[in-house]
Amino acid sequence: xxxxxxxxxxxxxxxxxxxxxxxxxxxxxxxxxxxxxxxxxxxxxxxxxxxxxxxxxxxxxxxxxxxxxxxxxxxxxxxxxxxxxxxxxxxxxxxxxxxxxxxxxxxxxxxxxxxxxxxxxxxxxxxxxxxxxxxxxxxxxxxxxxxxxxxxxxxxxxxxxxxxxxxxxxxxxxxxxxxxxxxxxxxxxxxxxxxxxxxxxxxxxxxxxxxxxxxxxxxxxxxxxxxxxxxxxxxxxxxxxxxxxxxxxxxxxxxxxxxxxxxxxxxxxxxxxxxxxxxxxxxxxxxxxxxxxxxxxxxxxxxxxxxxxxxxxxxxxxxxxxxxxxxxxxxxxxxxxxxxxxxxxxxxxxxxxxxxxxxxxxxxxxxxxxxxxxxxxxxxxxxxxxxxxxxxxxxxxxxxxxxxxxxxxxxxxxx
Amino acid sequence: xxxxxxxxxxxxxxxxxxxxxxxxxxxxxxxxxxxxxxxxxxxxxxxxxxxxxxxxxxxxxxxxxxxxxxxxxxxxxxxxxxxxxxxxxxxxxxxxxxxxxxxxxxxxxxxxxxxxxxxxxxxxxxxxxxxxxxxxxxxxxxxxxxxxxxxxxxxxxxxxxxxxxxxxxxxxxxxxxxxxxxxxxxxxxxxxxxxxxxxxxxxxxxxxxxxxxxxxxxxxxxxxxxxxxxxxxxxxxxxxxxxxxxxxxxxxxxxxxxxxxxxxxxxxxxxxxxxxxxxxxxxxxxxxxxxxxxxxxxxxxxxxxxxxxxxxxxxxxxxxxxxxxxxxxxxxxxxxxxxxxxxxxxxxxxxxxxxxxxxxxxxxxxxxxxxxxxxxxxxxxxxxxxxxxxxxxxxxxxxxxxxxxxxxxxxxxxx
Numbered sequence: 001x002x003x004x005x006x007x008x009x010x011x012x013x014x015x016x017x018x019x020x021x022x023x024x025x026x027x028x029x030x031x032x033x034x035x036x037x038x039x040x041x042x043x044x045x046x047x048x049x050x051x052x053x054x055x056x057x058x059x060x061x062x063x064x065x066x067x068x069x070x071x072x073x074x075x076x077x078x079x080x081x082x083x084x085x086x087x088x089x090x091x092x093x094x095x096x097x098x099x100x101x102x103x104x105x106x107x108x109x110x111x112x113x114x115x116x117x118x119x120x121x122x123x124x125x126x127x128x129x130x131x132x133x134x135x136x137x138x139x140x141x142x143x144x145x146x147x148x149x150x151x152x153x154x155x156x157x158x159x160x161x162x163x164x165x166x167x168x169x170x171x172x173x174x175x176x177x178x179x180x181x182x183x184x185x186x187x188x189x190x191x192x193x194x195x196x197x198x199x200x201x202x203x204x205x206x207x208x209x210x211x212x213x214x215x216x217x218x219x220x221x222x223x224x225x226x227x228x229x230x231x232x233x234x235x236x237x238x239x240x241x242x243x244x245x246x247x248x249x250x251x252x253x254x255x256x257x258x259x260x261x262x263x264x265x266x267x268x269x270x271x272x273x274x275x276x277x278x279x280x281x282x283x284x285x286x287x288x289x290x291x292x293x294x295x296x297x298x299x300x301x302x303x304x305x306x307x308x309x310x311x312x313x314x315x316x317x318x319x320x321x322x323x324x325x326x327x328x329x330x331x332x333x334x335x336x337x338x339x340x341x342x343x344x345x346x347x348x349x350x351x352x353x354x355x356x357x358x359x360x361x362x363x364x365x366x367x368x369x370x371x372x373x374x375x376x377x378x379x380x381x382x383x384x385x386x387x388x389x390x391x392x393x394x395x396x397x398x399x400x401x402x403x404x405x406x407x408x409x410x411x412x413x414x415x
Numbered sequence: 416x417x418x419x420x421x422x423x424x425x426x427x428x429x430x431x432x433x434x435x436x437x438x439x440x441x442x443x444x445x446x447x448x449x450x451x452x453x454x455x456x457x458x459x460x461x462x463x464x465x466x467x468x469x470x471x472x473x474x475x476x477x478x479x480x481x482x483x484x485x486x487x488x489x490x491x492x493x494x495x496x497x498x499x500x501x502x503x504x505x506x507x508x509x510x511x512x513x514x515x516x517x518x519x520x521x522x523x524x525x526x527x528x529x530x531x532x533x534x535x536x537x538x539x540x541x542x543x544x545x546x547x548x549x550x551x552x553x554x555x556x557x558x559x560x561x562x563x564x565x566x567x568x569x570x571x572x573x574x575x576x577x578x579x580x581x582x583x584x585x586x587x588x589x590x591x592x593x594x595x596x597x598x599x600x601x602x603x604x605x606x607x608x609x610x611x612x613x614x615x616x617x618x619x620x621x622x623x624x625x626x627x628x629x630x631x632x633x634x635x636x637x638x639x640x641x642x643x644x645x646x647x648x649x650x651x652x653x654x655x656x657x658x659x660x661x662x663x664x665x666x667x668x669x670x671x672x673x674x675x676x677x678x679x680x681x682x683x684x685x686x687x688x689x690x691x692x693x694x695x696x697x698x699x700x701x702x703x704x705x706x707x708x709x710x711x712x713x714x715x716x717x718x719x720x721x722x723x724x725x726x727x728x729x730x731x732x733x734x735x736x737x738x739x740x741x742x743x744x745x746x747x748x749x750x751x752x753x754x755x756x757x758x759x760x761x762x763x764x765x766x767x768x769x770x771x772x773x774x775x776x777x778x779x780x781x782x783x784x785x786x787x788x789x790x791x792x793x794x795x796x797x798x799x800x801x802x803x804x805x806x807x808x809x810x811x812x813x814x815x816x817x818x819x820x821x822x823x824x825x826x827x828x829x830x
Binding site: 026 | 441443446448450453454456457461462465466469470472473474475477478479480481486512513514515516519523539542543544546547548550551552554555556557564591640646647648649650651664666667668669670671672673676677678679680681682683694695696697698699700701702704774779781783784
């Protein structure tokens with residue numbers, strides 16, 4: 001294989017069919033952003049739509065906007081706007097609360113549906129919040145469930161799923177390694193054994209094609225502030241298969257999940273649709289940011305997004321091999337593109353300082369304990385040239401020993 | 416008593432010690448706003464602070480702002496900013512999730528603390544979401560609790576509290592009538608009987624002085640989008656008495672409630688402070704709106720706010736008697752100011768149409784089933800002149816029969 005050169009990357013940019021989408025984002029000039037898997041950047045339209053909701057809808061419209069601007073239906077309308085990205089039908093998705101709270105709801109729902117079974121299967125390498133919620137739900141049910149946490153790296157998930165399994169709770173893409181878990185295979189297998197599935201699609205929504213409805217996925221939860229660019233800490237979403245919506249219930253029974261919230265009845269009667277998963281009053285300003293983030297996807301093909309993501313990732317890995325092999329980086333993500341989401345992780349014993357040094361050059365990736373460097377791949381706004389510039393900068397940081405500077409050692413980080 | 420005249424109201428405005436606070440709000444010119452008890456108006460500073468968080472902190476700062484702008488500590492820092500308004504100590508309040516979800520957390524906490532007792536006492540006239548959450552929590556605990564719902568209008572709450580009572584869940588101010596429940600008296604009595612208390616202070620925070628810490632209140636929840644002017648659906652808050660924080664637990668165990676969230680450990684270990692009540696990632700843009708809303712209170716005395724609220728309310732009721740008695744309005748709120756929060760309700764068989772007619776004149780109050788007209792009293796920006804103008808307009812609507820117009824009949828409202 002010939003050595004890759006800058007021109008190869010520039011050429012890929014000229015061939016990029018969705019390169020114009022980058023113009024939709026208000027990216028700072030001096031930044032190459034590899035953290036869209038953690039917090040997506042600001043869409044330009046969001047600036048306008050938030051100004052509108054703040055000054056016109058809230059400021060001038062005041063309480064009237066709940067009706068006149070249809071704020072009251074935003075959770076459901078945004079859910080329907082998001083649905084095509086995950087292969088959901090209208091009425092199967094709702095934008096509400098946080099991912100963790102949504103997991104609490106749907107996991108409770110699943111356990112109530114499958115109440116004669118007493119094992120919850122998950123992975124020890126799942127996102128910790130998902131594991132904590134699993135503990136919380138189990139405590140709530142009087143610790144009557146057994147947790148079966150599959151070890152990291154054990155690919156034979158099926159062997160842990162049997163007739164005792166109530167529900168399988170997995171992440172579609174692992175937050176640390178970027179590894180994809182086969183959603184179709186596990187869902188089918190779990191269903192054969194009579195278990196229900198809950199998928200956390202926080203890291204895959206917006207970058208991986210998926211077809212939750214047709215695969216018969218029971219429940220899913222996800223995040224809008226990563227690849228959907230909905231803003232810092234933007235509300236999460238949840239998916240419930242249409243075949244289950246009528247029969248499920250969930251414990252966070254707030255007024256906006258009531259069938260007639262404005263009748264102010266004393267007894268709770270859940271909505272007979274996906275609205276039963278709403279609890280309290282939704283934060284409208286945050287919702288409007290999600291809305292304009294989602295609009296960017298309207299005319300895009302998720303297949304095309306995935307193709308660009310794979311190509312960016314392959315070029316990233318290949319260039320790392322070419323430029324940085326000598327510095328002791330180990331690819332932590334799967335090498336096979338089919339098994340890798342839209343992020344690439346490398347291990348390095350000095351991962352923290354190296355990431356800090358990169359950030360000081362405007363190349364923003366992130367660090368995860370104990371030695372993981374994560375680079376999110378964001379096909380909507382990432383250029384192939386960015387990959388070239390980032391890795392040649394990394395090479396220089398390693399060659400000059402710049403990363404060893406005292407200022408990159410202090411672990412005063414939070415995320 | 417002499418008849419009230421317009422000059423009496425103008426004079427009270429000139430004597431108003433906090434009249435300048437009105438300038439902090441971006442109120443539309445053609446509106447007299449009596450719905451601040453439902454959705455507070457937009458503070459002018461919020462326009463600027465949201466522009467800053469959107470464009471500079473999110474847009475330019477991107478993921479770095481979690482550290483550099485201290486986003487990660489907003490739930491706690493905003494809690495501390497809110498604390499003086501409710502007589503809480505530093506570290507007793509956190510801004511997080513919605514009021515309903517917070518009630519779910521603290522009610523669960525209370526029941527786990529007092530686990531040998533099996534009765535939950537509340538009022539049938541409590542805000543329905545609180546009653547629904549009470550049902551939800553009870554379902555979660557296997558329906559092992561008995562709900563004791565005191566009838567509307569029964570003032571002898573104490574007679575329902577005894578040695579079987581686990582927890583008393585009440586609203587400080589009733590959402591429909593504006594009636595104040597005696598927080599000090601009930602808290603003291605409940606404690607004598609060994610019961611815990613959870614107060615919903617959604618309608619009192621920002622307008623009633625209170626001293627939750629010194630009164631030994633166990634738990635409280637509340638809302639920031641009413642009298643705190645935090646924006647539509649802005650996150651709620653919760654209060655836990657410092658003496659309980661270490662020993663309580665709650666079931667919504669998300670990653671940001673973990674003692675070391677960024678260690679990404681497999682097992683949940685709750686924070687040893689109020690942070691244990693955080694669940695998922697907080698919506699930062701919504702938080703910034705709360706922050707600038709709270710800043711308005713910084714140099715204000717809650718006693719002075721309450722005094723103005725009482726004076727406004729007394730003038731409102733007196734003028735209603737003078738101008739509108741003949742039209743069949745019945746005061747639904749307590750007549751005694753000591754027993755009335757910062758809102759006034761009237762009953763009228765045509766309440767819905769009358770409220771709609773008032774709104775068409777820019778006088779915004781609201782309607783609650785089946786025949787309630789609610790007028791929120793907002794001392795921060797309300798003028799005595801507004802009261803005069805509103806009630807003289809109401810008189811005209813009644814005299815001319817304008818409210819009978821077809822266009823005011825269609826109940827196509829949501830809130």
